[in-house]
Amino acid sequence: xxxxxxxxxxxxxxxxxxxxxxxxxxxxxxxxxxxxxxxxxxxxxxxxxxxxxxxxxxxxxxxxxxxxxxxxxxxxxxxxxxxxxxxxxxxxxxxxxxxxxxxxxxxxxxxxxxxxxxxxxxxxxxxxxxxxxxxxxxxxxx
Amino acid sequence: xxxxxxxxxxxxxxxxxxxxxxxxxxxxxxxxxxxxxxxxxxxxxxxxxxxxxxxxxxxxxxxxxxxxxxxxxxxxxxxxxxxxxxxxxxxxxxxxxxxxxxxxxxxxxxxxxxxxxxxxxxxxxxxxxxxxxxxxxxxxxxxxxxxxxxxxxxxxxxxxxxxxxxxxxxxxxxxxxxxxxxxxxxxxxxxxxxxxxxxxxxxxxxxxxxxxxxxxxxxxxxxxxxxxxxxxxxxxxxxxxxxxxxxxxxxxxxxxxxxxxxxxxxxxxxxxxxxxxxxxxxxxxxxxxxxxxxxxxxxxxxxxxxxxxxxxxxxxxxxxxxxxxxxxxxxxxxxxxxxxxxxxxxxxxxxxxxxxxxxxxxxxxxxxxxxxxxxxxxxxxxxxxxxxxxxxxxxxxxxxxxxxxxxxxxxxxxxxxxxxxxxxxxxxxxxxxxxxxxxxxxxxxxxxxxxxxxxxxxxxxxxxxxxxxxxxxxxxxxxxxxxxxxxxxxxxxxxxxxxxxxxxxxxxxxxxxxxxxxxxxxxxxxxxxxxxxxxxxxxxxxxxxxxxxxxxxxxxxxxxxxxxxxxxxxxxxxxxxxxxxxxxxxxxxxxxxxxxxxxxxxxxxxxxxxxxxxxxxxxxxxxxxxxxxxxxxxxxxxxxxxxxxxxxxxxxxxxxxxxxxxxxxxxxxxxxxxxxxxxxxxxxxxxxxxxxxxxxxxxxxxxxxxxxxxxxxxxxxxxxxxxxxxxxxxxxxxxxxxxxxxxxxxxxxxxxxxxxxxxxxxxxxxxxxxxxxxxxxxxxxxxxxxxxxxx
Numbered sequence: 001x002x003x004x005x006x007x008x009x010x011x012x013x014x015x016x017x018x019x020x021x022x023x024x025x026x027x028x029x030x031x032x033x034x035x036x037x038x039x040x041x042x043x044x045x046x047x048x049x050x051x052x053x054x055x056x057x058x059x060x061x062x063x064x065x066x067x068x069x070x071x072x073x074x075x076x077x078x079x080x081x082x083x084x085x086x087x088x089x090x091x092x093x094x095x096x097x098x099x100x101x102x103x104x105x106x107x108x109x110x111x112x113x114x115x116x117x118x119x120x121x122x123x124x125x126x127x128x129x130x131x132x133x134x135x136x137x138x139x140x141x142x
Numbered sequence: 143x144x145x146x147x148x149x150x151x152x153x154x155x156x157x158x159x160x161x162x163x164x165x166x167x168x169x170x171x172x173x174x175x176x177x178x179x180x181x182x183x184x185x186x187x188x189x190x191x192x193x194x195x196x197x198x199x200x201x202x203x204x205x206x207x208x209x210x211x212x213x214x215x216x217x218x219x220x221x222x223x224x225x226x227x228x229x230x231x232x233x234x235x236x237x238x239x240x241x242x243x244x245x246x247x248x249x250x251x252x253x254x255x256x257x258x259x260x261x262x263x264x265x266x267x268x269x270x271x272x273x274x275x276x277x278x279x280x281x282x283x284x285x286x287x288x289x290x291x292x293x294x295x296x297x298x299x300x301x302x303x304x305x306x307x308x309x310x311x312x313x314x315x316x317x318x319x320x321x322x323x324x325x326x327x328x329x330x331x332x333x334x335x336x337x338x339x340x341x342x343x344x345x346x347x348x349x350x351x352x353x354x355x356x357x358x359x360x361x362x363x364x365x366x367x368x369x370x371x372x373x374x375x376x377x378x379x380x381x382x383x384x385x386x387x388x389x390x391x392x393x394x395x396x397x398x399x400x401x402x403x404x405x406x407x408x409x410x411x412x413x414x415x416x417x418x419x420x421x422x423x424x425x426x427x428x429x430x431x432x433x434x435x436x437x438x439x440x441x442x443x444x445x446x447x448x449x450x451x452x453x454x455x456x457x458x459x460x461x462x463x464x465x466x467x468x469x470x471x472x473x474x475x476x477x478x479x480x481x482x483x484x485x486x487x488x489x490x491x492x493x494x495x496x497x498x499x500x501x502x503x504x505x506x507x508x509x510x511x512x513x514x515x516x517x518x519x520x521x522x523x524x525x526x527x528x529x530x531x532x533x534x535x536x537x538x539x540x541x542x543x544x545x546x547x548x549x550x551x552x553x554x555x556x557x558x559x560x561x562x563x564x565x566x567x568x569x570x571x572x573x574x575x576x577x578x579x580x581x582x583x584x585x586x587x588x589x590x591x592x593x594x595x596x597x598x599x600x601x602x603x604x605x606x607x608x609x610x611x612x613x614x615x616x617x618x619x620x621x622x623x624x625x626x627x628x629x630x631x632x633x634x635x636x637x638x639x640x641x642x643x644x645x646x647x648x649x650x651x652x653x654x655x656x657x658x659x660x661x662x663x664x665x666x667x668x669x670x671x672x673x674x675x676x677x678x679x680x681x682x683x684x685x686x687x688x689x690x691x692x693x694x695x696x697x698x699x700x701x702x703x704x705x706x707x708x709x710x711x712x713x714x715x716x717x718x719x720x721x722x723x724x725x726x727x728x729x730x731x732x733x734x735x736x737x738x739x740x741x742x743x744x745x746x747x748x749x750x751x752x753x754x755x756x757x758x759x760x761x762x763x764x765x766x767x768x769x770x771x772x773x774x775x776x777x778x779x780x781x782x783x784x785x786x787x788x789x790x791x792x793x794x795x796x797x798x799x800x801x802x803x804x805x806x807x808x809x810x811x812x813x814x815x816x817x818x819x820x821x822x823x824x825x826x827x828x829x830x831x832x833x834x835x836x837x838x839x840x841x842x843x844x845x846x847x848x849x850x851x852x853x854x855x856x857x858x859x860x861x862x863x864x865x866x867x868x869x870x871x872x873x874x875x876x877x878x879x880x881x882x883x884x885x886x887x888x889x890x891x892x893x894x895x896x897x898x899x900x901x902x903x904x905x906x907x908x909x910x911x912x913x914x915x916x917x918x919x920x921x922x923x924x925x926x927x928x929x930x931x932x933x
Contacts, residue, residue: 032740047736
């Protein structure tokens with residue numbers, strides 16, 4: 001479990017979230033796939049989950065105790081509280097191009113789209129590492 | 143307008159996007175060998191990821207009877223890995239660590255009720271992965287062969303706290319409460335077309351000559367191959383909406399010792415003795431309660447046949463016998479609050495009670511047999527349960543059944559297997575069981591089971607080694623042997639054995655014993671027989687696990703002890719169980735740690751002949767079922783209202799005697815007609831025509847000759863108690879002493895060949911007009927007897 005720098009936000013790994021909520025990791029993934037739960041706030045090796053995941057899992061349990069199926073809970077979220085509709089995708093890749101530039105990309109984009117984005121990011125990364133030229137400075141002025 | 147060729151084809155749909163998705167499970171293929179004492183199977187699951195990201199596929203299936211998972215091999219492009227057997231918690235940790243690391247991970251974990259989740263995670267986009275799962279499974283052994291059953295689908299089940307919904311048109315979802323752990327159940331498709339393909343190719347390896355191989359569930363091809371028979375699916379492929387059921391009949395009764403010395407140098411064998419080796423059944427009055435499942439899932443033919451079966455069974459009862467009838471769904475109704483004698487008046491009341499029974503609501507099986515146990519009281523007796531057995535939380539039900547101390551015999555009905563549970567329910571209470579598909583004749587099977595279970599052939603069975611090396615048997619022999627079901631014992635020895643095993647039992651004529659030689663030599667089947675013994679022991683132990691222990695309590699500590707014992711047993715035989723799971727993690731180049739695969743649950747077909755709406759009623763609040771219950775309860779308050787209800791329902795189901803007779807005449811179905819005759823037999827064994835003794839004798843003789851002409855005698859056929867009762871009536875008639883024709887007729891009926899004649903026509907006249915032509919009967923009977931004498 002980690003605390004984000006300068007914030008009170010708690011971050012858990014999937015295993016920690018499972019331990020915190022008593023909800024097995026596979027069930028958490030199942031909830032994510034069903035659109036009941038947002039994916040990790042960060043994708044990749046440092047994938048993490050926050051307090052909102054804990055709250056949502058507890059909410060799901062309460063609704064289940066009242067006899068609702070997961071599908072009914074999804075509908076309830078969609079119908080009763082539109083703001084809480086979980087959009088697919090639920091996870092994001094985080095690309096740190098420079099120490100001062102981070103780009104987030106939807107993790108479930110199609111492979112061709114991901115390749116296109118990665119090429120663009122590579123270009124951007126290259127441009128950010130290039131020394132400042134007269135042309136760049138003119139661009140900045142415009 | 144649609145035609146029959148334009149039925150909608152269902153396809154897997156992503157519930158969050160509504161988009162059609164490619165099937166995550168492409169194929170399920172069963173191969174292996176079926177032996178007289180069980181089967182060694184390899185089930186191939188072909189998974190494919192058609193998603194743009196990695197997926198975790200979850201496939202849920204039910205274990206067959208006495209089954210356990212041995213291992214699996216996961217195979218893909220450039221890799222092949224074997225599973226490891228680990229304590230369940232460790233296996234889950236390994237699996238999760240593999241998923242976290244982005245590696246291809248697979249876990250086969252067993253939950254309550256024998257439900258298994260096979261999870262395969264991190265299948266990459268476009269990748270195809272096959273899992274070859276080795277499974278040991280039991281068979282339903284009979285004196286004259288066996289029935290093998292393999293589940294291609296999983297039946298939805300009843301549980302008081304289960305949550306169900308029709309998620310989309312024709313798509314059902316079911317979730318079990320938290321007590322059941324993180325088990326994931328499939329989605330049920332009302333139409334299985336478009337789901338993964340299923341198929342099989344099995345080798346039948348029996349020591350006895352095979353008379354017939356058939357399947358009531360699938361079209362099969364049978365090939366002879368080196369002394370064995372290979373059975374495969376006749377069409378190219380099929381859909382997952384019913385179990386595979388194979389029937390194998392042998393020319394001679396299954397008997398002898400199977401197995402031998404394995405590679406481990408140990409003896410692993412199974413001893414099979416047909417029930418005929420245990421002599422004749424005991425005599426004496428019967429005490430029996432029929433427990434009929436009237437849950438919604440029994441709607442249709444199954445319910446109609448169950449009613450018919452009970453009516454026919456009652457025909458075999460006399461006034462010395464006692465019976466009760468219980469109908470259960472999520473509530474219970476009894477014919478009476480005490481047992482009744484088998485008089486005509488009581489049987490008529492039972493018939494009316496059954497006619498008023500409608501299939502609605504859930505399946506509270508325990509409530510059904512608990513009501514039966516109350517009826518039987520301290521004097522005990524038998525319970526014959528007719529059910530589809532589609533329930534969850536079976537371990538709790540088994541504990542309740544054991545506590546009653548009554549003997550429960552089960553006739554299961556259904557296209558998707560609850561065979562495992564009903565086998566255990568019967569075995570754990572000392573009874574026997576049989577499981578039919580919904581397309582088979584339930585009524586005839588019920589009458590057959592009724593004939594077998596009334597009085598055991600043997601009780602108090604003991605085993606001892608009387609010569610040669612010591613052998614051990616586990617599990618212990620059953621408490622009683624019933625006609626038609628052989629004794630099967632698994633044994634072990636420490637090496638080459640030439641021993642004599644002595645079986646001791648209490649038969650109808652006192653204490654008896656039989657010595658059986660056990661000579662073991664090297665055998666390729668030894669290992670399989672040993673594993674089958676293990677899977678049987680594991681299944682028995684799982685049946686006795688406490689379903690919902692509470693940590694820290696005495697019950698919880700006992701549950702811990704049981705779990706450790708199960709873990710040791712699993713480890714001894716190298717088989718998975720609820721305590722031990724199978725896991726494999728394949729590390730590959732390009733694994734992306736931390737990626738969350740998308741969970742895809744494999745859908746299955748709604749079991750054939752099971753009404754979708756019985757489980758997944760669209761938007762049906764629990765109150766609607768309660769409304770029906772209320773109606774039924776209201777209707778049973780007064781006799782008049784019951785009769786009114788009957789009048790309406792008899793017409794709709796066409797099962798009243800006249801309708802039934804018309805059906806049997808129209809279809810020429812002899813069994814239908816015999817069932818009707820059986821239900822008409824009076825408590826004294828005579829046919830009720832009028833008060834004239836001579837007419838009754840002739841009517842009874844006609845009925846007897848009908849049964850005999852169809853192969854039913856006092857020793858064989860489903861109607862053997864009925865035949866015995868008819869003969870007893872005829873022989874006890876005062877006119878027998880003075881009538882030579884009658885004595886001769888009875889002599890032939892009991893011992894001789896079947897008398898030829900139009901007995902069925904006579905019987906139809908008897909049923910339709912309530913009278914018989916005695917003169918014509920004796921004319922034909924005398925001619926038949928003269929012809930026989932001439933021969």
